Structure formats: structure tokens, C-alpha cells
Amino acid sequence: MQYISPTTVDEAVHALSSATGACRILAGGTDLLVQMRAGMKRPDTLLDIKRIDALHQITAEDGGWRIGAAVSGAEMGEHAALVSDWPGVVEAVNLIGSTQIQGRATMAGNLCNASPAADSVPALVAANAVARVVGPHGQRDVAVLDIPSGPGKTTLEPGEFVASTYLPARGARSADAYLRFIPRTEMDIAVVGAAVSLTLDADGICTAARVALGAVAPKVLLVEAAARALIGSRLDAPALDALAEACSAAAKPIADKRGTVEFRTQVAGVLARRATLIAQTRAGGPA
């Protein structure tokens, strides 16, 4: 096995496309090094992207934020302006692992590890985030929703990797929230995750919404019926009931040691409802 640590994106793209055998991108390493130790992954080359300065930046861009693939969760949590615009995305990232893990783990890594239970991914999908994918044929922008294709699998082509993630501009009276269910108080993997991003008008009526669920299907779900239930409403009881019903209907979970199908199906609706109310409060709507 070899370890390489290029200092530019171009160098990394070239190294990745010319590598012989299996090459894995090393960002925070909090999944990859564990998988290597367990023998689940045996790369011939590890390509460490943390020496690429550009990928360490959180940059304001067109009113939104571009977050480099090497930015750690801790760095996102310490960025006050990012937290203010996208509190749900940041709280989802910051739920991943311990303080030690936060010092290393990256949002792009969480996305590309492609766990159905990844905490940041529903929040990114609700945020309508876009991944910038680089590869031998240049760069392309891909909706985060379209990056994972199933457990441990992504739609990235050979030679491609995610260089950054873009969170769009946030309008007035807009906010997001992410909640997950775990049986412990911290340091666990989501049994169900729910993210809501919404915009309110001056009268408190919801004018835009996106709702996403994690850990209830092979990949993250964008639940458009749930968003439709919110849009045009004051987020009152009937709208929230319809939202919860749509989320439970969309959930197609498996049963495992962490939760049954019935439990996950119901909790998907419960969490989406609670996340909506948190997002509403953050957006300046009624508490």
C-alpha cells in the first residue's frame, strides 16, 4: 500500500485517475481507517486530501457557503456565520461521534461513506445542497440527493471525488433543523433521522420547504409530499399531521437490532414534526 498527499486538486485528480489498483480518498479517516482495520477495505493507495489548502476553506459564495471536503465537523461548528445560516446542517454534522471524531470527520466523508444512517446527509438534502465533484473530465455539480445510491455506494465515477459541498443562499425567515432518534444520549448511529428546511413569509405562512429522512431506506429520502403538506400552511396541527403521515408513508425501513420497521416508520413522522417546529422557531415564526 502507498500513501500520497497531494497539495492541489489537479494533482489529486491526476493521482487518482492514474493510480493502479484500488485508491481511496482519505479525508477525516474516521470511517475509512476503521474499515481498513476491520479488513472491509484494502486499498492499494490512500490519497490524503488534507494537504490541499483549498479544501480546508469555508467560503462565502453567491450568498451561500462552499465547504471544502477536508473541513472537519469541529471547524463547521466554530464558524458562527455558517451556523447562523444553516443551523440544521451544522447540528447534524456535529452529532457525528465524539469530540475526538469531530476533530477529524468531514461532511463530505459522511456523504461519500454512503451510510443510510449518515446524519449530515438528510440535512444536506433538505438544504438542497450541491456537491462539487472533480475528476479526469473536469468538474460537475451534483445534487447531494443524487450522490448516494445505496448502502456504501455512490454515483461517483471512477477517478472522481467530492471536492466541496455548496449550501445555497439563505433568504430571510428561513431556517433548518435536524433531529435523530438514538437510544443513548450521544455517540450513536441514527435509528431514524429527519431534516426540515423551510421559509416563512411575514405572516408566518410557509412558502417553501424541503423534508428529508435518513436511516429508513437504502439511501436518504426527499419526501416531497411532506414538504407539500407544509407549504401554504401556518405549520398548524393539520399541516403537521399531514407531514408526519407523509413521512411515515415514505419510510421503507429495515428491522435490525436498533429498531423495528414499525418503530422507525412511526418515529420518522414524529421527528419530522418536531424538526419542523424547531425550524419554524429558528425562522422567526411562532414558538
Add this chain to the structure above:
Amino acid sequence: MSAIHVTTTINNDATEFLCAPDETLLDVLRDRLGLTGSKEGCGSGDCGACSVMLDGRLVCACLVLGAEAEGRTVATIEGMAVGETLHPLQRKFLEHAALQCGICTPGFLIAAKALLERHPDPTEEEARYWLAGNLCRCTGYDKIIRAVLDAAAEMREAG
């Protein structure tokens, strides 16, 4: 598999070592440099017994490659006391009997030091969440938290 030559700074000492590409920083510290204070509990980032500071960030050394230390600064438990003088956290751990078997202790001390550098006056809840990535199987959490908060109070007074 060719060895990688790494130049780094560990506990303020310029250090060089050779390591394999897939060798963790924890294995380098323990097996190549003789710094056995950092412990291997789980080897998968769950227990925090191998906590070290890497460029001022609290990390698990088992989830860092030795090669990644090139040009960076590492702080381990071996650098915590100054000569024979224990760090206030170390002293308070002894006073509060906040350890039993001691395997988790170096990691807790490094993590607690990182906490107090950022939050000199943490609430109990903040301290418990910050240290949630450090596991103690002798079940000494209460004594550990009391030792950390007591050390924090003393360090604030010392100003």
C-alpha cells in the same frame, strides 16, 4: 511496502520516524517512539484511550496515520506534567481517586485539558458531553467529572 520518513514535533521535541503507509499514529507513538502513555482500547475511535492533540485538535491517535503527522505538532500525555510537577488535572485525578485501572486515564486527561483550554468554566453537562468519547469501564465517571470541574476551578483561581 516502503517505509515513509516523517518529520514532526511531539511534545515540543523535533522528532523523526519511519513508518508503514497504513501504520497509525498510535502504533508509531507506542511501538516506534516508546511513548506508551497513549493506550489502545478499541482501535476504532470509540473509546478515546488514545486521545492526543494534533495541531491543537483533540483526536484519536488510532484514527490518524503516522504519515499524516508530517510537519504537524502532536501533544501526548507524556508532555502534560512539567518535570516532576503534575498538571492540575493530573493532581485532581489523584486527589479525587478518579481512576482505577488507569487505562482510560491518559485519554481523559488529554481530552479534559483540551476542554479547559476552550471552556475554562464548563458546566457539568458540557464536561460530560465533551468527554463522551472517553470510556471508563471501571465506572468512575462521577469522580472523573468532579476532578475535572475541581481542576477547572483551581486553574481559574490561579488565573
